[in-house]
Amino acid sequence: MNALSKDEFFYGHKACAGCGGSLAVRIALKALGERSIAVLPAGCMSAVGFNFPQLCFGNNAIISTFAGTASMLTGIRAGLKAKGIEDVQTVGFAGDGGTADIGLQALSGAIDRNDDILYICYDNEAYMNTGIQKSSLTPFGAKTTTTPAGKNIHGNMRPKKNMFEIAAAHGIPYAATASVGYINDFISKVKKASGIKGTKYIHVIAPCPTGWGISTDETVEIAKEAVDCGTWYLAEFENGEFRLNFRPKEFSDIGEYLKKQSRFRHLTDEDIKIIENSRNAKWEFIDNNFKK
Amino acid sequence: MRPYLREKAPAAFDEIPEFPSYEAGFLTTKNAGWRNFRPIIDTKKCKGCMQCYLYCPDGVISEKDGKAAVDYDFCKGCGICRKICKFNAIEMEAEI
Numbered sequence: 001m002n003a004l005s006k007d008e009f010f011y012g013h014k015a016c017a018g019c020g021g022s023l024a025v026r027i028a029l030k031a032l033g034e035r036s037i038a039v040l041p042a043g044c045m046s047a048v049g050f051n052f053p054q055l056c057f058g059n060n061a062i063i064s065t066f067a068g069t070a071s072m073l074t075g076i077r078a079g080l081k082a083k084g085i086e087d088v089q090t091v092g093f094a095g096d097g098g099t100a101d102i103g104l105q106a107l108s109g110a111i112d113r114n115d116d117i118l119y120i121c122y123d124n125e126a127y128m129n130t131g132i133q134k135s136s137l138t139p140f141g142a143k144t145t146t147t148p149a150g151k152n153i154h155g156n157m158r159p160k161k162n163m164f165e166i167a168a169a170h171g172i173p174y175a176a177t178a179s180v181g182y183i184n185d186f187i188s189k190v191k192k193a194s195g196i197k198g199t200k201y202i203h204v205i206a207p208c209p210t211g212w213g214i215s216t217d218e219t220v221e222i223a224k225e226a227v228d229c230g231t232w233y234l235a236e237f238e239n240g241e242f243r244l245n246f247r248p249k250e251f252s253d254i255g256e257y258l259k260k261q262s263r264f265r266h267l268t269d270e271d272i273k274i275i276e277n278s279r280n281a282k283w284e285f286i287d288n289n290f291k292k
Numbered sequence: 293m294r295p296y297l298r299e300k301a302p303a304a305f306d307e308i309p310e311f312p313s314y315e316a317g318f319l320t321t322k323n324a325g326w327r328n329f330r331p332i333i334d335t336k337k338c339k340g341c342m343q344c345y346l347y348c349p350d351g352v353i354s355e356k357d358g359k360a361a362v363d364y365d366f367c368k369g370c371g372i373c374r375k376i377c378k379f380n381a382i383e384m385e386a387e388i
Contacts, residue, residue, distance in 0.1 A: 001346055008294035008351040011366065012319040015349065017326060018370035023349040053301045058294060058317040183346055209370075217371030220347050 003191055004030040009058040015048040018216030020180045020206030020223060021122040022048065025093050027183060028120055028202075031190040034059055036089035037080075039073050041103060042066040043095040044129040044208075045122070067102045069094040070110035073117040089118060089194055096123040096137035099203075100161050111170040111199045118193050118200045121163060124208035132211045136161040139231070140278065141271050142263045144211075149266035159278065164203050168237035173198035175237040179205040181224025185234055185245060205232050213262025222260065229257040230279045235290060242290040254279060294351070295319050297365065323350070327369035329384035335359045337381035344373035344382065 009029035015022040021044050029036065038061040040046040046063045049056045064072040069092040076090045094103050099121040107119060126144045127133040134144040139160045143149040147156040167175045174196045178186040186204055193200035207223050209216045226232040229252045234245040255272045258264035267275075295317030302308055338359045345353040345360060352363040353373060360373075360381075374382040 001342060009317075011295040011317070011351055012297075012321075012323065013350070014323070017349075017368035018372055019349050023347065026349065026351050027346075052314065053318060053320045055314055055316060055318040056295055060316060180347075215371075216368075217375050219349070219370070220372055221375060 003187055005033045007034065007058065009034070010049065011056055011058065012054065013045075013048045013056040014051060014054070015044065016208075016210050016216070018209045018219045019044070019048075020208060020219045021045055021095065021124055021128075023180050023183075023219070024120070024122045024186070024204045024206045025049075027180075027187060028091065028093070028190045029057075029059060031187050032089045032091060032118075032194055035087050036091055037061070037076055039064050039069055039076065039090070039092040041069040041092075041094050041098045042129075043098050044124070045093050045095070047129050064092075066098060068106050069098060069103045070106040070115075070117070070119055073119065074110050074113065074115045077116055090116070091118045091120060093120050093122060095127070095129070095135075096121060096125055096163075097127045097133075097135040099123075100136045100163050104166075107167075107201075108170065111167065111172050111201070114173070114198045116197055116199070118190075118202070120190075120202045120204060122204055122206040123163075124206050124211060125160070126208075126211050128208045128211040137163065139275075141258070141267050141275060143266060144263070154266055154268065154271050155263070164201075164235070164237070167201040167203075168242065171240070172201055172237065175201040175203075177203045177205075177233060177235050179223045179227050179232060179234065180207070181205075181220050181222070181227060182234060182246070183220075189236070211263065213265070214260060218260070222257070225252060225257050225260075228252045229254045230283055231257065231275070233282075233286060235286070242286075244286055244290040244292055247292070251279075293317075297322065322365045323368050324365050327364075327367060327387055329369040329371060330364065330387055331362055331367065331369065331371070331373050331382050332385050333360050333362065334381045334383070337379050339379055339381075341378070343376045343378070347372055347376045 143155040301320035
């Protein structure tokens with residue numbers, strides 16, 4: 001907590017009560033401090049942060065095109081360099097759709113050029129801002145307005161895209177996963193990233209009470225439980241190596257985690273078994289390939 | 293420092309910026325009206341651990357005399373602070 005600025009840089013915003021994304025943005029900006037420029041593409045955080053004349057960012061912040069978070073970060077970094085300014089962080093906050101679907105090309109380009117930027121994906125697992133449409137980071141089985149749960153098809157049929165390992169596969173200097181349920185871990189990763197030169201990517205799970213179908217006070221708990229039941233994990237990629245930061249001693253019940261959220265409430269026991277098996281396969285991969 | 297409420301919102305045409313940039317942290321409306329439940333901090337039970345401050349999505353909790361204090365102008369009443377508090381020092385009271 002001492003690593004955080006006492007100032008608030010994301011205040012008075014119009015995010016829904018209990019919003020996980022706004023918690024991630026608020027905490028990341030407090031970790032980076034006043035000397036940071038934030039870029040926000042179309043998505044919840046720009047929609048709730050800039051309602052002229054209600055302007056909720058206390059530091060410099062700008063809205064980019066939906067696809068252009070990373071390229072605008074590149075441009076700002078180049079501008080700072082031209083001006084000889086070196087003590088400013090450039091940070092982007094894009095949602096799961098803005099990262100894994102629409103902004104992937106620009107992000108990939110920035111990592112390829114190794115521009116000195118920090119890209120944070122706050123992942124609430126669907127296009128929440130426009131009314132809960134599936135993105136490629138929506139997990140298997142989740143009900144969204146474009147993947148409704150019916151008799152034959154039980155919500156989203158495709159697994160969640162592995163953005164963390166996609167970023168790592170570029171040979172990025174630093175990539176990490178995080179969860180707003182483990183906020184100290186997230187803070188230390190943002191801090192660490194801010195000290196590394198080159199492109200940094202942090203993928204933080206940020207539950208959405210509206211889209212996940214949980215009550216507003218459950219955001220932090222459910223984000224923690226996602227890690228504890230093993231559907232999400234806390235890891236880092238650095239110097240070409242994956243490192244696992246935390247392994248639950250024993251996974252908590254995955255069915256219980258799913259049934260707390262109305263987006264998963266339709267799932268049958270067989271569906272839950274599929275999710276459990278994919279979790280086990282993922283952890284087998286982690287155990288074989290990630291350092292402890 | 294944090295973004296704060298201004299006395300006057302730009303309303304006339306010549307007060308609206310010509311280009312899409314404006315002063316940072318310029319607030320003109322409160323969020324208090326969104327709240328159904330209001331967190332009440334029992335200062336006898338509060339140990340000042342500030343976990344509620346850490347996890348508040350709206351950043352409305354700050355430290356005052358070693359205890360947590362809520363800015364009710366911007367609290368939306370989500371109740372995360374009540375769940376986080378290990379000392380049961382926060383209760384949610386219905387807004388009338």
